[in-house]
Amino acid sequence: MAVLDKMEAQLRPVETPMVPYPAKYITQASGEKLVVHQLSRDDVPHLLKAIQPLTTVEKDFYDVVACRVVSELVGWLRYRVKDEYCLLGTVNGEIVGMVNGRMLTEKIGMSYHTLAIRQGLRLGAQLFAAKMEYHMDFLKQDEVWVVAESPNGFKRWMIEYELEPRFEQWHELGGVPTYVLTRKLWEKHKAAKCGGRRPVPEELMAVAKQMILPSTYGQIPGYRREA
Amino acid sequence: MRGEQRLREVGIVGVGHPPFGKYEGSLMDMLCEAAVEALDDAGVKTGAGHGVDQVLVSTMGGSQVNRQTGVASALVDSLNLRPAMAETVENGPASGASAVKLGYMAIASGMCDVVLVVGGERMRVLSGWEATDFVATMLHPEAEYAYGLTLPSFAGMFTRLIMAKYGVTERDLAMVSVKNHENAMFNPSAHIQLVPNLEAITEDEDALTINPYVAEPLHLYDTCPVSDGAAAVVLCALDVRERFARRPIKIAGIGQATDTHVVAEREVPTDLLAVRLAAKRAYAMAGLEPQDIDVAELHDAFTILEVVESEEVGFFPRGEGHLAVRRGETRIGGRIPINTSGGLKAKGHPLGATGVSQIIELVKQLRGEAHGRQVKGAKAGLAVNFGGFGNNVVATILAGEEE
Amino acid sequence: MDREMVAYQCSRCGELHHPLHYVCRKCGGRDFAEVPLRGEATLLTWTKVYNLPEGYMKPFLGFGIVEFGNGLRVAGQLEVDQPECGMKVRAKVDVVREGIGQDYYGFIFIQKE
Known part of the structure; x- marks a missing residue:
């Protein structure tokens, strides 16, 4: 194992302790359970394998989102992003989507991305809600800064949560206009948007932790993961 | 309406129904695939001597969504069916059954022997909200569309009236949805291959998160998806049936009726008058009664429509359709199975293809080729294709011939 | 105006x-x-629609069908907090769809004072 030399130690961000996100499950229309749980840094290399195939899918801006998620996760893995977290969605142990973000300050959350890998069950919306839940209800922050990189995202977050435009504030993802989820908006929309039960039964949690890589992707016709 | 002179009888000798869902190619590719499948099924050889006299293409958005006009002429050329006559037919979501009706008329009149009808819609190029907007263009431009009113809006307001008057519940409607999704699992052409769990979408604490309201009191699982899809049938005069590989399924009756364009102007807001009149005319032409029908495809763009249509076509007394759902009478194996194909809810609703697709399901049932969803011994089937919010409805009755 | x-x-x-x-x-x-x-009308049925068509930047809109005293029934937008079938509403006229260079005016049914 490489030695952590002084130079490397200087490069690493000073990390703020963050309350962990308690795992939850949401019963889907199919009767299956979506389990949302927080990943640790060690899980990143495995998760990257689930995301990488999407980095070339132009439709619905999957390429933009997947590429940036990969770089955000690698930045976290290699200690170049401060106070980042990642929540994973699994169904029957298979990875179906993820969300990530970080604490900008103690009071302000910086939402990064929402990536729905499995389509058709509105999983992205449920995962986004879990992310906002983490910022507002567990990290007890005052607000979360959000941007949308696809029309779908704009519709689901900006319009459906009535996010407050605050274009003068620059979001870390670049020049895309910043919108803000305030505590007031969260309290207004939480009931309709944020589902889930806790705790996750042990057996269900064990299955979720298998984090099985998807073998096919609806976004990539003909794709089949090599065994 | 019908004179003394006897019309020629018309049957269906070929069907083509590639899977509905998401299609990668062009509208024309999709139509051609369905057409070739139907021609092959009928045993019509493509190329010289094909014998197709007329081609009808039903599409609602060909021009508006896919920016192509003269679709039927283009299809004839792609399939090299020249010099067959060709027309594109647009009657909203009832375009498909309208095209079959016009094909029937072309043959019954003696003008043609063989007609190819192809319905298709390539909608997945649109976002959900663009698709909702496009479909809403069939509403009244000033009195409805300009307000932001849409088909789901009217379906929601209609549902509220029906619930108050007859005691239909959200759970009853969810049961319709689950039934249709179950049926679709036996239909390889269906768009959605997933059976929602009744408890999960109604009773579960998270039901509203995963099955949110779309237009109160209708939920996500009460509404059909946006689908790409094409479907084709070959019609022929029964007196030339020996030209074809398949036994014809007879078009026994067709009825059509219109209602007020503006939904608010309906005299009885809980009636679907055009459905009732269209079905009545189709029964009269076929010489059949509701109790003679063994299987039905009813236009369930919204679950509530299946319930009310099942009453308006005479399967159940008014206000009792939902009770029949509770008793399981509309399931396969029940008294009158409805939407064995999965219906629009689960099979998908590519507008211009839907009416043709419904008729194909009846053909499969009457041929005995519906596999896991077969209604045993089905002899007569009824399809209702519903345009606008019920302002233009076509009912079609097919009958299998005695062996 | x-x-x-x-x-x-x-x-x-x-x-x-x-x-x-x-x-x-x-x-x-x-x-x-x-x-x-114009004026007072009876709300016959209503809905709240969440999947709005292109052009509306709102999470939902209310719609209703009302009957005026003269018996005419019309559909319009509904801005009432807790709608109930049979309640009396007032019909006002306002922008119902914003267009480029042309806004569309129509009925918006509101709470009767």
């Missing part, structure tokens, strides 16, 4: 219409006079 919505009354038999038709539904007449359509 005050906008007004109108009903179209058949000059021959007096039958009211909204919107305008070319031919009277009752007597077949073709001439109509405009009469104001």
Whole structure:
């Protein structure tokens, strides 16, 4: 194992302790359970394998989102992003989507991305809600800064949560206009948007932790993961 | 309406129904695939001597969504069916059954022997909200569309009236949805291959998160998806049936009726008058009664429509359709199975293809080729294709011939 | 500017219409006079729609069908907190769809004071 030399130690961000996100499950229309749980840094290399195939899918801006998620996760893995977290969605142990973000300050959350890998069950919306839940209800922050990189995202977050435009504030993802989820908006929309039960039964949690890589992707016709 | 002179009888000798869902190619590719499948099924050889006299293409958005006009002429050329006559037919979501009706008329009149009808819609190029907007263009431009009113809006307001008057519940409607999704699992052409769990979408604490309201009191699982899809049938005069590989399924009756364009102007807001009149005319032409029908495809763009249509076509007394759902009478194996194909809810609703697709399901049932969803011994089937919010409805009755 | 919505009354038999038709539904007449359509109405049915068409930047919109005192039934937008079928509402006229260079005016049904 490489030695952590002084130079490397200087490069690493000073990390703020963050309350962990308690795992939850949401019963889907199919009767299956979506389990949302927080990943640790060690899980990143495995998760990257689930995301990488999407980095070339132009439709619905999957390429933009997947590429940036990969770089955000690698930045976290290699200690170049401060106070980042990642929540994973699994169904029957298979990875179906993820969300990530970080604490900008103690009071302000910086939402990064929402990536729905499995389509058709509105999983992205449920995962986004879990992310906002983490910022507002567990990290007890005052607000979360959000941007949308696809029309779908704009519709689901900006319009459906009535996010407050605050274009003068620059979001870390670049020049895309910043919108803000305030505590007031969260309290207004939480009931309709944020589902889930806790705790996750042990057996269900064990299955979720298998984090099985998807073998096919609806976004990539003909794709089949090599065994 | 019908004179003394006897019309020629018309049957269906070929069907083509590639899977509905998401299609990668062009509208024309999709139509051609369905057409070739139907021609092959009928045993019509493509190329010289094909014998197709007329081609009808039903599409609602060909021009508006896919920016192509003269679709039927283009299809004839792609399939090299020249010099067959060709027309594109647009009657909203009832375009498909309208095209079959016009094909029937072309043959019954003696003008043609063989007609190819192809319905298709390539909608997945649109976002959900663009698709909702496009479909809403069939509403009244000033009195409805300009307000932001849409088909789901009217379906929601209609549902509220029906619930108050007859005691239909959200759970009853969810049961319709689950039934249709179950049926679709036996239909390889269906768009959605997933059976929602009744408890999960109604009773579960998270039901509203995963099955949110779309237009109160209708939920996500009460509404059909946006689908790409094409479907084709070959019609022929029964007196030339020996030209074809398949036994014809007879078009026994067709009825059509219109209602007020503006939904608010309906005299009885809980009636679907055009459905009732269209079905009545189709029964009269076929010489059949509701109790003679063994299987039905009813236009369930919204679950509530299946319930009310099942009453308006005479399967159940008014206000009792939902009770029949509770008793399981509309399931396969029940008294009158409805939407064995999965219906629009689960099979998908590519507008211009839907009416043709419904008729194909009846053909499969009457041929005995519906596999896991077969209604045993089905002899007569009824399809209702519903345009606008019920302002233009076509009912079609097919009958299998005695062996 | 005050906008007004109108009903179209058949000059021959007096039958009211909204919107305008070319031919009277009752007597077949073709001439109509405009009469104001406003004031109190009864809410017959309503919905709240969450999947709005293109052009609306809102999470949902309310819609309703009402019956005016003269018997005419029309659909419009609904801005009432807790709608109930049978309740009395007031019909105001306002922008119902914003267009580029042209806004569309129509009925918005609101709480009766």
